[in-house]
Amino acid sequence: MIRLEGIQKHFGANHVLKDINLTVASGEKLVVIGPSGSGKSTLIRCMNLLETPSAGKVIVDGVDLTAPKAPIEKVRESVAMVFQQFNLYPHKTVLENLTLAPILIKKVPKAEAEKSGLAFLEKVGLKDKANSYPSQLSGGQQQRVAIARALNMKPQVMLFDEPTSALDPEMIQEVLDVMVDLAKDGITMVVVTHEMGFARQVADRVIFMDEGRILEEGNPDHFFVNPENNRTKLFLSKIIRAH
Amino acid sequence: MSGPFAGFKWLALIRDWSVFAEGFAYTIAVSLLALLLALILGVLFGVLGTSQWKLGRNINRIYVEFMQNTPLVIQIFFLYHGLPHLGIVLPVFSVGVLGVGIYHGAYMSEAVRAGIQAIHRGQLEAAYSQGFKYQDAMRHIILPQAKRMALPPLTNQVVSLIKNTSVLAMVAGGELMYQADSWASTSLYYGPAYIVTGLLYLIICLPLALYASRLERRMEVRA
Numbered sequence: 001m002i003r004l005e006g007i008q009k010h011f012g013a014n015h016v017l018k019d020i021n022l023t024v025a026s027g028e029k030l031v032v033i034g035p036s037g038s039g040k041s042t043l044i045r046c047m048n049l050l051e052t053p054s055a056g057k058v059i060v061d062g063v064d065l066t067a068p069k070a071p072i073e074k075v076r077e078s079v080a081m082v083f084q085q086f087n088l089y090p091h092k093t094v095l096e097n098l099t100l101a102p103i104l105i106k107k108v109p110k111a112e113a114e115k116s117g118l119a120f121l122e123k124v125g126l127k128d129k130a131n132s133y134p135s136q137l138s139g140g141q142q143q144r145v146a147i148a149r150a151l152n153m154k155p156q157v158m159l160f161d162e163p164t165s166a167l168d169p170e171m172i173q174e175v176l177d178v179m180v181d182l183a184k185d186g187i188t189m190v191v192v193t194h195e196m197g198f199a200r201q202v203a204d205r206v207i208f209m210d211e212g213r214i215l216e217e218g219n220p221d222h223f224f225v226n227p228e229n230n231r232t233k234l235f236l237s238k239i240i241r242a243h
Numbered sequence: 244m245s246g247p248f249a250g251f252k253w254l255a256l257i258r259d260w261s262v263f264a265e266g267f268a269y270t271i272a273v274s275l276l277a278l279l280l281a282l283i284l285g286v287l288f289g290v291l292g293t294s295q296w297k298l299g300r301n302i303n304r305i306y307v308e309f310m311q312n313t314p315l316v317i318q319i320f321f322l323y324h325g326l327p328h329l330g331i332v333l334p335v336f337s338v339g340v341l342g343v344g345i346y347h348g349a350y351m352s353e354a355v356r357a358g359i360q361a362i363h364r365g366q367l368e369a370a371y372s373q374g375f376k377y378q379d380a381m382r383h384i385i386l387p388q389a390k391r392m393a394l395p396p397l398t399n400q401v402v403s404l405i406k407n408t409s410v411l412a413m414v415a416g417g418e419l420m421y422q423a424d425s426w427a428s429t430s431l432y433y434g435p436a437y438i439v440t441g442l443l444y445l446i447i448c449l450p451l452a453l454y455a456s457r458l459e460r461r462m463e464v465r466a
Contacts, residue, residue: 087369
């Protein structure tokens with residue numbers, strides 16, 4: 001589904017990603033963890049080419065996005081992203097946030113986009129907020145709308161870039177619940193998060209990143225019970241104590 | 244009774260009211276067309292000034308700095324006296340629309356640029372992540388939000404633009420200031436002529452200025 005081959009990323013003198021090779025299978029739930037500055041956000045942002053790798057290939061569904069004249073916009077229609085800061089469109093109502101791209105980009109008829117949009121709002125428990133504006137919602141509600149907005153593109157892959165990191169503690173669970181629910185469907189998910197409970201519950205595979213490299217990967221049982229890498233152990237001991 | 248504001252001078256002005264009405268209409272016509280041009284240039288160059296494309300940003304800077312740092316009068320003189328030497332003779336009405344429009348387009352592009360830059364980078368990223376191309380993201384996501392930010396400074400620019408059409412009086416523009424001035428220099432009734440003319444500018448500009456400050460206050464409340 002998504003294949004990263006020999007990805008390097010430099011920001012000026014910073015070498016943020018160092019020879020990343022990673023394949024995400026169709027339907028897989030992959031969770032990426034690691035300390036801040038480890039490159040995990042840059043990694044997930046390479047998957048839809050919000051960041052252009054300095055070297056290496058990003059192949060989504062057989063299409064090499066790093067090739068010249070690659071149909072990046074077309075591929076992004078099926079690779080939705082949920083951001084840390086929600087990034088809802090503040091000048092549009094909740095329902096318009098959900099229907100704007102399907103109507104303009106995918107050319108879905110308006111009535112159809114609204115119908116499916118309302119269904120997804122119901123799925124995230126916010127159907128009654130369809131005509132509100134994002135600024136009238138709490139952080140947790142905004143993030144649930146952002147998830148519904150991503151879903152209304154009917155994507156094959158959902159990328160989550162620290163979806164709960166900007167939320168007040170009491171709102172984290174409502175967003176995680178929606179994501180757990182979503183994971184039961186067949187959709188491919190890549191999630192950058194610090195929520196270890198979520199990782200254990202839904203991940204098929206967890207990867208641990210530090211200093212631009214993937215240091216360890218495995219299924220969550222192995223990963224949380226018997227981590228091998230010393231830095232993974234150190235990171236997990238810190239973060240689990242903190243929770 | 245005599246003096247600069249003697250009653251008979253006012254009566255003469257009222258008798259010749261059509262001179263002022265003509266100038267007033269001409270000023271409004273030049274202003275509207277120049278405003279249209281300035282807005283188009285403002286949006287185009289404002290967007291250019293925020294683009295990833297370095298040449299585009301440079302073009303924006305050259306336009307803005309050149310227009311903002313030379314007097315409008317010289318730009319008008321160039322169009323009116325200079326261009327004919329290059330074989331281009333423009334009617335004075337077009338000189339007004341082009342001169343004032345291009346001049347204020349530079350100021351408006353700065354307001355548009357500031358408005359775009361005030362929009363969080365995440366908005367463009369969200370649009371990209373949904374498959375928007377740059378132009379579509381600008382049109383549907385960024386510019387509608389930037390418009391709210393840019394509206395108060397743009398409205399202030401409209402006020403300046405209307406007042407600045409009076410520069411056309413220096414090239415026999417036919418607008419309000421010119422009509423008033425030529426009427427005054429024939430009749431020598433300068434007092435009433437300039438007072439009425441000032442009031443006519445005030446009638447259009449003051450409501451706009453008040454509107455702009457109301458917009459500004461509303462923005463502060465929202466922020």
